[in-house]
Amino acid sequence: MLITNSIFQKINSKIKPVKNKVVNCDGLLLIPGLINSHTHIGDSIAKDISLNKDPDSKINPIFGIKQKILKETEPKKLIHFMRNTVKSMLKKGTTTFVDFREGGLDGVLLMQKVLSNTPIRSIILGRIEFYQSKDQIKKYIDSTVISKPDRIVAEKL
Template sequence: MYLEGTVLVGPDFEPVEGRVVVADGEIVEVEETSVGSDDVILPAFVNAHTHVGDSIAKEAGAGLALDELVAPPDGLKHRLLRAADRGELVAAMARTLRYMESTGTGTFLEFREGGADGVAALRDALAGRGVEFGERAVDAVVFGRGDPDVLSVADGYGASGARDADFDAVRAAARDAGKLFGIHAGERDADDVNAAMDLEPDFLVHMVHAERIHLERLDDRGTPVVVCPRSNLVTNVGVPPIRELAERTTVALGTDNVMTDSPSMFREMEFAAKLADLPARDVLRMATVNGAEVAGVNRGVIEPGADADLLVLDGDSDNLAGARDLVRAVVRRAGRADVSRVVIGGEAVVPRDD
């Protein structure tokens, strides 16, 4: 496979006119050469925090406080998940996966409720079992929740928060199994942040209420943080100090609950960029290579040897034509209508119309 246009190369997304050569699911070469294409080629997004089970309840619970909406075990989402027919749940998740592919997401990190059966339901959605539109190519790194035995079928463990339970044993089990452990922290207030950090997680999620002591600990430890600013705004808990976090550690972007926000990394990037007023390249890293680093996967960047997860935008679309700064245009104005092709694992899952 050859993709031609302006290629955003490496972790700095340097624009290079040329082509990306793909073989056996891997980027083989980036050739700098004159081409006759207006396409813009960048890494597919890595959505570093999702709850796609919420696909059964989009826009439910408007006006509810955070705990009423999502706190285990009896927040609205958990009640709706328990009441949902399994086939309905799988089909709803599969439709969300299809939407994620169409908006350029190649990998997502899912905190999957429901224990081992919840993990199995997501894997069914990925495999197209019980849904009419088939298998999805988007890759999931699945963090099970609930029973610690879920580690036997999940890629890691996603803890709800240090105030909800004692996670020492499951943290040790994840470490022994060589699997990732992530935990929500500092979402509604700062009270659970130190306890979460004491668990020495592989990454933290939210950190809306990170205080000076927490920022200093991040500086010392370098624990990555996944921020979900649109979700935090909707649930009325505030917004994360993205710039301050990024000065101290790796920061990745996630879209969080499908109940409250669409899983569009375009929307998340635009909001984060305008909220934090960070350079566009920093925000694009948060949506690509930084999430890949959190997940421990070899993607999120265009360079030889990386996985061939790629997003192609029409640089001559009405929205992008005339852009003087391509990276800034991708981060602040691009959207689903500009998507020309999505390649995941070296295969086109959203092909050109032509």
């Protein structure tokens, strides 16, 4: 295998060593880096804390356990857990990820700090900090939904 500037240039059994790095891969299996397209790395500190709870009590953005932990934990500690998760991903072959960040802009900036010296590719997606409760949504739906399906479809178009 011929590697130039950290990029696989050629995979062949007859590569002659030059200034570039050549790695003997006889008997090895080469695969491209894995891409995880839906992560929540910011939640690393709380990922297994509520395994036996219902989803709403775990991840509800207003009153969920995860949200409470994220709000009450110092950024320095969150960074520590997030870095450990990123290192673990790299060790297991993940080279790229897309992260859905809680905490709005502050959450995105925190992730950027975590990734500043890490050789992993990322796409960081922010998440708004305003949510409606189930009652607010139900009230809105009850006041706007009309019982005729054809009318609903026409209004949405």
